[in-house]
Amino acid sequence: MKRFWIVLTVMLPTFIEILDTTINNVALRHIQGSLSAGVDESTWIITSYLVSNAIVIPMAGWLSRIFGRKNYLIFSIALFTISSFLCGISWSLTSLIFFRVLQGIGGGGLQPLSQSILLEIFPKEKYGTAMAIYGMGIIMAPILGPIAGGWIADNFSWRWIYYINIPVGIVSILMTYLVIEDPPYLKREKLRIDYPGIIFLALGIGCLQIVLDKGEREDWFDSKFIIILSIISLVSLVLLIWWELKKAEHPVVNFRLFKDKNFFFGNLVMFFTFVNLFGSIILLPIYVQNLMGYTAFLAGLVLGPAGIVQLIAFPLSGKISDKINPKIPLAFGIIMCAYSTHIMSLFNLQAGFWDFVYPRAVLALGMAFVITPLAVMTVAYIPKEKMQDATPLSAVIRNIGGSVGTAIVTTIVSQRAQFHQFRLIENLTPYDIPYQIAVEKLNEYLQPRTLLPPEGAIYRELIRQAQAIAFNEAFWILSVGMLSMLVTIMFFRRPTYKKKGGTHDAIH
Template identity: 90%
Template sequence: MKRFWIVLTVMLPTFIEILDTTINNVALRHIQGSLSAGVDESTWIITSYLVSNAVVIPMAGWLSRVFGRKNYLIFSISLFTISSFLCGISWSLSSLIFFRILQGIGGGGLQPLSQSILLEVFPKEKYGTAMAIYGMGIIMAPILGPIVGGWIADNFSWRWIYYINIPVGIISILMTYLVIEDPPYLKREKLKVDYPGIILLALGIGCLQVVLDKGEREDWFESNFIVTLSIISVVSLGLLLWWELKRAEHPIVNFRLFKDKNFFFGNLVMFFTFVNLFGSIILLPIYVQNLMGYTAFLAGLVLGPAGLIQFIAFPISGKISDRINPKIPLAFGIIMCAYSTHLMSLFNLQAGFWDFVYPRAVLALGMAFVITPLAALTVAYIPKEKMQDATPLSAVIRNIGGSVGTAIVTTIVSQRAQFHQFRLIENLTPYDIPYQIAIEKLNEYLQTRAFLPPEGAIYRELIRQAQAIAFNEAFWILSVGMISMIATVFFFRKPIYKKKGGAQDAVH
């Protein structure tokens, strides 16, 4: 029973924090109108949170040692809750962005801390079950975010997307105080502050997150702003790696964990998995709304069954990963994820409702069978006293993977749609017989209904077709990237668990 309360205590604030990474997306237009902000300005509401969140996540293990894990967890939930209230009462765009930065700082430690606590309270032979619980939170929260945010913004006020965090935060603080205890190896330590590491980490991760979030809008390396931030990020991260490995007395980021083969390949697969997940869940709603004319409600219904499937599949994948070699369900999950985006690459503009639901459902099944065994394999050989250093690294790689996936697909769709538009328009000439026939037929149809000239209708359809081809190419690239990860399954070491008699036994 105590384990149940610990799981509930750590997953409740984590779920709300991850929900906040996507809940703002659909409420931006409401915020723009309320605070008199432009489109470009309002996107900083999202970027500011992602940047501060990404900077704090890798520091979570070090901060836990400095302040004590329980103290740091209570501080993180408190700051997240207070800043949520401040976001709700924001009086200008600048104030909202500032409070979102504070919210990101508060929320940054919640993901890695919850994962490390779960791995601590469950024995190694139950890591599959532990990571199934964690996976349900980190996968379902970003899916539900736009749905919840859109419903609140449409029916109440955009301010309530922040206010709903307050009661959850208060309950979480009380539960953390009563339920969570620090093990002996995680008591407060007097450590010398790694100031160079903190500065380099903030510059490297912060600039990288801005580049990924703003790159497509700024036309990538055609922009001096993006070029400058990219250089700062690469140099800072390079210096951070050198400093933490060679000079830092108490490193703020423990890069030596990547010497563990499972940890290295586990995070590599996790990166590509979140590229695939975020890339597809960004594109699919846009496809059905912009190209197929679906309402926001119908687009939500396309995504809806996936949540139900994951709710069922995660516990099953956890049980399977506990009983057999986790490499087997991992391989199955990778194949399912790649297959799902391959199906999406076959979309056409005559597709029906269920043609969109089925690939998304397959992706949901695949994600459940990737996240659970992968998380268990990744930390299989990490000692529990090092877990608070390992989980922040995994969390930041996971988040960057999601940002990279979003950046890749939006860039592909934008650029390839223009390319295909130019290629398709080559056939729209007065000397093309099919074009002449189409113009004549449209003239007969449109003239009696006082619509636009037929050329306009044909051009709109051309743009729609060009965008559809670009979407298909983006889905295909996601599929290829995901299936390439199947080879990494062979590099994982088999987890070694203790038998009841005390002997060591590898899972076969």
């Protein structure tokens, strides 16, 4: 029973924190109108949160050692809750962006700390069950975020997307205080502050997140702003790795964990998995709304059945991963994820509602059978006292994968749509017989009904077709990238357990 309360305590704030990374997206239009902000300015509401969140996540283990894990967890939830209230009462765009930075700092520690606590309270032979619980939270939250954000903004006020965090935060603080305890091996330590590591980390991860979030809008390396940030990010990350491995007495990020083969390949697969996930869940609603004319509500319904599939698939994948070699369900999950985005690459503009629901449901099944066994194998040979260093690294790689996936697909669709538009328009000439026939037929149809020329309708359809082809290419690239991860399975060591002192440990 105590384990149940611990699981509920750590997953509640984590779910809300991940929800906040996507809930703002659909409410931006309402925020722009309320605060008199432009489109480019308002996107900093999202970027500011992602940047501060990404910087804090890899520091979570180090901060836990300094302040104590329970104290740091309570502080993170409290800061997240207070800054949510401040976001809700924001009086200008500048104040909202500032409070979003604070909210990201507060939320940064929640994901890795909750994962490390789950892995601590479950024996290693039950890691599949623990990671199934965690996986449901980190996958369901970004799916429900846009749906919840749109409904709240349409029916109440955009301010309520922040206010709803307050009661959850208060309950989470009380539960954490009453339920969570630090284990003996996680006592507070007096560490020399790793100032160079913190500076390199903040510059490297912060600039990288801005580049990924703003790159497509700024036309990537045609922008001096993007070039400068990319150079700063690259240099800072190289210096960070060198400093943490060679010079730091108490490194803020423990890169030595990547010497473990399972940990290295597990994070590699997780990166590509979240590229695939975020790339597809960004593209699919845009496809059905912009090209098929679906309302925001119908677009949400396209994603809805996937949530039901995951509620069933995650517990199932957890039990299977505990019983058999996790490599088997992992291979199945990778194939399902790649298959789902392959189906999406075959979409056409005559597709029906269930044609969109089916591949999204397949992706949900695949994600459950990737994340759970992958998480089990990734940390199988990491000692529990090192878990609070390992989970922040996995969390930041997972988040960067999502940002990379979003950046890749939006760039592909934008640039390839222009390419196909130029190629298709080559045939729209007075000398092309099919084009002449289409113009004449449209003219006969439109003349009694409207004064619009038929050429306008044909050009609009051409743009629509060009965008559809670009979407298909983006889905195909996601599919190929995911399928390539099958190769990594051969490099994992299967977790095996032996009894030691009444507990189960992985055999090293």
